[in-house]
Amino acid sequence: MRLNRILALALVTLCFIAALGNWLGGSVSKSKSPGSANVALINVYGVISDESSGGAFSSGDGANANKLIQSIKNAREDEGIKAILLRINSPGGTAAASQAVYEELMRTRNDSDIKIIASLGDVAASGGYYIASAADHIVANPSSITGSIGVIVRTQNVSSLMDKIGVQTNTIQSGPLKDILSPFRETKPEERKILQGVVDESYQQFLDAIVAGREMSLDKLKPLADGRIFTGTQAKEKNLVDSLGNYYDALKTTAELANISGEPSVRDFGKSSFFGDLGPFLSQSYPPLPTEWISSESQWPRWYKIPLTIME
């Protein structure tokens, strides 16, 4: 009878462990299983950054770089996907986040047969264009705003205002450059030199990315990369985009480039499933209470704490 007990327990345990494995391995197999869609739609809407998405109660504003990268990876690992259609409507974002997304797209372009097409919406400037430049083909509306190729660091000096309202700031720092970009004093020449070096380096990386993605010479690009913006028509003339049209024109181009016969089947790879959205809600700690949320430093305007941006 002892053996009976062991056998019954073993059978139930085995079945349960296998089911648990099916659940835990679900996301992996899901990403690898060939889906019915042949075009992966990835929306790049809003400011591109690497900020936390904030769980189920997040407002969802902006383009989270990690989510974009995950979507690109999922599309690449899906055997049915022949093309990625990026729908970009973004004024830019941080240099690192834009670069991370660009690199993932270039990896997909180089390591697979998947074609990448970018469709520009209202705005695809700076970081938005950084990402678009990784595409095999860029489609813009004639009046889309694009370009703004450059890097900017902005700081304010509010010391005279602080004096007027009688607020004094004391800083204790480990080194002379620790409070670089402090808004409570004038920027020192040494700091300016460091910041210029960072901007120049980041700018060069931006240019190199466009040169590699667009396969255009640096000499041709440099005059266009002084931070100016272009309409879609102007960008087409300057070879910054390949054709003019709307989203559906971009979809048609996608089908042609990826050799998709008939109507392309599009799946939004950035869209979370209902259960996927609920998953993190219970698997991670609950979000802070509204009062905490309002007072939380992390919810303040975000750009004051990002030193290097390639937007505006």
Place this chain on the structure above:
Amino acid sequence: MLDALFTTFFGPQPSRSHSSITVLIGFVLLSILALNAAGKTGAGIAGVIIFFLLFLVAGLLGWLWVSAALHFIAQLFGGQGSAQASLQAVMQGLWPLMISGPAIAASRWPSLLGQFLGLLLGFVVLIGTVITLTRALGQVHQLHWQKALLSVVLTLVSSLLAWLGLILWPLMVLFGL
């Protein structure tokens, strides 16, 4: 309880009257099916809980319907078991569905052996469920296995027809009125 579970799985059926075994098998089945479904949809822990609750409601409804239909058809064939015994027999007869966990896991192995094993276990689940249901029904209603099998088949057919009717009736009302 483990002895009773073993007897329910593999042996002759003196444990049919154990309602605790019925509840245990029901709980394990729901858990395994919910985990499988959550794995297929890539859901998180919330998904598992939602699937479990969803399957609990759906399972209860299905269990009652199938038991009632089986009991009714078995009675038509001269069955002598009680309604409670039919309920227990159906739940205990569904235990091979537990093997769907290993079957799905095996089919995900990236090899031909895995595919074969998955297919084989899937076949075991399908055939095993029909066999155990037939055996359970035959025992509680003291029916010959052929009559018990016919009861199971007729129940499945009537369930499918009821499901079809459930779809067609609203359509008929929608378009006809």
